[in-house]
Amino acid sequence: MSFVFEISLLLLLLVTAAGAILVKDLMSAILLLGCYSFFLSVVWAWMGAVDVAFVEAVVGAGLATVLFLLTLFGTQPKDVRLRRPPPPIAALIGLPLLGVLMLYAAKDLPAFGDPASPPSVRISPSYLQQSYQDTRTPNVVTSVLMDYRSLDTMVETVVIFTAGIACAFILRRKTL
Amino acid sequence: MIQPHDSIIVQSLGRFLIPVIQIFGLYVLFFGQYGPGGGFVGGVILGTSMLLAVLIFGHDASRSQLAKKVLHGDGVGMLIYAGVGGLCLIGGGEFLNYANLEIPGLEISARRSLGIVLTxxxxxxxxxxxxISIVFSLSAQEIIEDSLNG
Incomplete structure (x- = not known):
């Protein structure tokens, strides 16, 4: 069992993420962030979550890049204050500790694709078995999002609507 | 104010690509029940195709009128979604329980499928x-005033 594809994807993710943080030119940082989203969508597709990969590719690599670029054109492309101060000591000590704690906790998570893990034993089989008879929708992700968990999706739509309204209220008023 | 792009390559490619992207967005939207995709992705693709017209042809061109008209429809999507829930309430069931949509001649599963399409x-x-609204908010001031004044 070889992990060549996974390891190269992980390396690309790490390189683009670090580049987006470290690069001085803000335009390059935005484009690197778009590359990061695209590689992340490849990772989702590789793990079998095609719907998530689709959303990540369209929103993360497409729309968010356009929004960042428009924000950049509204400001100064070369920010002179970009040279950051060194991180505080508390962050240097605390963040690696937090990482070690999370790695320690990740040991207890079920393995990827484990058929005996709690969600795939208790709730997934009923969705997978009843979705087509209930809703005539072969894509179980859509039927869960739009039918079984419809109220959640409605509130998500409210969140998006609120984001648009808030942007309009903040940005569209006349300059005093 | 977004000026039109002056490259002939970008303009001809945009003329060809924008309808294709819109067709693909509709396909993703209505094929979401049978494959990857759905309302969220289809909506983003449709919105970005209209934005592409604005970014390529400038905001005064006739191809950008659609985006400026769509801008007035803030909240219509929420109204459709909550309206389907309200129709379910009228049909005598719970909010957003599509089996209570009052459409004669449809089985319960077909009603739920229709409810998924509508939402x-x-x-x-x-x-x-x-x-579209966020991108127009982020752009310059006069775009918004022009598009709101017609």
């Missing part, structure tokens, strides 16, 4: 309008 259209309209 996906609501999500797509909401997302597309919000994407």
């Amino acid at each position: 996906q259209i609501g999500v797509a309209v909401d997302v597309a309008v919000t994407a």
Whole structure:
């Protein structure tokens, strides 16, 4: 069992993420962030979550890049204050500790694709078995999002609507 | 004010690509029940295709009128989504329980399938309008005043 594809994807993710943080030119940082989203969508597709990969590719690599670029054109492309101060000591000590704690906790998570893990034993089989008879929708992700968990999706739509309204209220008023 | 792009390559490619992207967005929106995709992605693709017209042809061109008209539809998607829930309430059931949609001659499973399609259209309209609205908010001031004054 070889992990060549996974390891190269992980390396690309790490390189683009670090580049987006470290690069001085803000335009390059935005484009690197778009590359990061695209590689992340490849990772989702590789793990079998095609719907998530689709959303990540369209929103993360497409729309968010356009929004960042428009924000950049509204400001100064070369920010002179970009040279950051060194991180505080508390962050240097605390963040690696937090990482070690999370790695320690990740040991207890079920393995990827484990058929005996709690969600795939208790709730997934009923969705997978009843979705087509209930809703005539072969894509179980859509039927869960739009039918079984419809109220959640409605509130998500409210969140998006609120984001648009808030942007309009903040940005569209006349300059005093 | 977004000026039109002066490269002939970008303009001809945009003329060819924008209808294809819109057809693909509709396909993703209505194929979400049978494959990957759905209302959210379809709405983003439709919204970005209209934004592409604005970014390529400038905001005064006739191809950008659609985006400026769509801008007025803030909240219509929410209205569609909550309206389907309200229709379910009228049909005598719970909120957003599509089996209570009062449509004669449809089985319960077909009603739920129809409810999924309608709510996906609501999500797509909401997302597309919000994407266009945020981009127009981020652009210069006079665009917004022009588009709001007609």
